[in-house]
Amino acid sequence: MARIAIGGMQHETNTFAPSRADYAAFEAGGGWPGVQYGEPLFAAVQDANIPAAGAIQALRAMNHALVPTAWAAASPSAQVTTGAFERIVGELLARLEAALPLDGVYLDLHGAMVTEAHDDGEGEILRRVRERVGARVPIAVSLDLHANVTRAMLERADAMVAYRTYPHLDMADTGARAARLLDRMLRSGSRLASAWHAFDYLTGIPSQCSFIEPCRGIYRLLGELENRHDAVLSFTPGFPMADFDECGMAVFGYGGAQREVARAVEALRACVADSEPDFALELHAPDDAVARAKQRGEPGAPVVLADTQDNPGAGGNGDTTALLAALVRQDAREATLGLLVDGAAAARAHAAGQGATLAFSLGGRSGIPGDAPFAGEFTVERLGDGRFTCTGPMFRGFRMTLGPMALLRSRAAPGVRVAVATRKCQAADQEMFRHLGVEPRRERIMALKSSVHFRADFEPIAREVLVVKAPGPALADPAEFRWTKLRKGVRLRPLGPGYAG
Incomplete structure (x- = not known):
């Protein structure tokens, strides 16, 4: 011993x-x-x-x-x-x-x-x-x-x-x-x-x-x-x-x-x-991804949209709104996005109470170029305390404490809901949505702030997965970062340009 x-x-x-x-x-x-x-x-x-x-x-x-x-x-x-x-x-x-x-x-x-x-x-x-x-x-x-x-x-x-x-x-x-x-x-x-x-x-x-x-x-x-x-x-x-x-x-x-x-x-x-x-991997613009998901997603086989560049698991704060804006703009049906990390919005929803309808300015607080808060009226559909245990293959046994959470339904596009959390964590387990009464399998579209970890729990229920390139700090193409310390000569993407210093 x-x-x-x-x-x-x-x-x-x-x-x-x-x-x-x-x-x-x-x-x-x-x-x-x-x-x-x-x-x-x-x-x-x-x-x-x-x-x-x-x-x-x-x-x-x-x-x-x-x-x-x-x-x-x-x-x-x-x-x-x-x-x-x-x-x-x-x-x-x-x-x-x-x-x-x-x-x-x-x-x-x-x-x-x-x-x-x-x-x-x-x-x-x-x-x-x-x-x-x-x-x-x-x-x-x-x-x-x-x-x-x-x-x-x-x-x-x-x-x-x-x-x-x-x-x-x-x-x-x-x-x-x-x-x-x-x-x-x-x-x-x-x-x-x-x-x-x-x-x-x-x-x-x-x-x-x-x-x-x-x-x-x-x-x-x-x-x-x-x-x-x-x-x-x-x-x-x-x-x-x-x-x-x-x-x-x-x-x-x-x-x-x-x-x-x-x-x-x-x-x-x-x-x-x-x-x-x-x-090499195909990336989709938000509007293109939503349009395809609307055509192909259905209850029992949703299309999963990965909002990869705002992945909290890669340094994002989970608060960019371009994909949410595309869902609302295209009046998507039976679509849920999450987790949008906005503690102030979650607190406001809890103060207003379940069933209340009020104006929100969601996310957009990280100062990401091309991003801004999303303003609109939402109905508070469900509230949660953010305490639950994950059951999916990757996070199984993790005891989450994500702070006050809320499920908000858009008034402009009633088929679009947003799962809001106070503390950031990438959306990689279905329990994060079930905590707020959303059964992911029954949706047509699930828009997730994650790059890959979501696949363990969501890919088995998905008709297809589309990786979305929306504004965020976790760039999917390393060549787009402004490197300053990387060793000279390393290619910034597969078969791409070498770093010149």
Whole structure:
């Protein structure tokens, strides 16, 4: 039995987003449990599809003694403030030092965190942890599929493993994979062989979905290569919204024999390189998407519109209104949009009460070019407290606390409803709408502020999915960002122009 410290800090940073992540953002959690210190960490993540939960369960099954330190997550946004980073990481390190000596460390990290002081947030966490525990204590890390894997991360961790699904159905499973790698090192008393390769092109996040090609085929090959070469492999398509030099895709792996690991990583590298043309994805203008959805959607088989560029899961605030305006303008029927994040509107709806009709000015508060508040009269159809438990494949077991919520029906277009929330979270679980009395399967159109995660719960009921390009900070085409720190020469989209600096 070994003594293993457990900790983590999850943040996906869109450096082009309008709002930063302060300590309050980590307290809120953005759909994840809030900040946890010490023993409460275990109960907070238990039974949820969270990497730390999978690691804890696996390590306990191996009869290891676990020492909880600190764990935190916040909704994606711009940079993590120095105050939040130092407070959370400082607590993690203090509890780590108090627990010494340790036999191992497991960390639940994202891999794409940028702070006000550190472009490579995870690399900095690993540097500090390594300083405390020393060179001989193995550190295993689970990462998000969107990790921007850096040289510092690879040098300071002994093993890292990333999700293999997007939507992220395997978060807990990935934590368990990291736990098994840690246990393997503890039992053998030796480090694992490793190999790594980075790529010279970026892909937009909608095209990184593992339900569609090319990622579906890439991850299928990854599994085959693992079996063939006795290796544990990862492919991280990256988070192409973090403006620093090492932003981008990578493949890496670990195993017992250097030659086998290197061969497996090389085969995976070649597949990703050859797949570059296949990462292109069709995007639809809001009015075009609504017109098509009106023609094809019907109760029992709605058309799902993904408002990808205002995805709270990629740094958006969930408050842009172009897609809502298109739905109202075209007088869509049996159409629901959500989650529109507007705490003031939710509070006003609660004050007015169910059944009230009044004028609202919805959303449009993030200062996004081309966006503005949507003004109109709406009837308050349903109210909710924002507390419910998700049941879909990705968020199953997540206990949501989204603050006061309201379902508003447009007077100008009575077939259009808007699900309003106070706290931001991407619309990736049907319970977010059922909480307000909406059964998504019965709608003709579901307009969701999400890029890909919604597919896990909504694609099975959808006639088709259309990815919509409306104003927002989470641009679907990385070439449209105003990069300043990216390494020169990297192609800003598949087969696209290289960054000139």
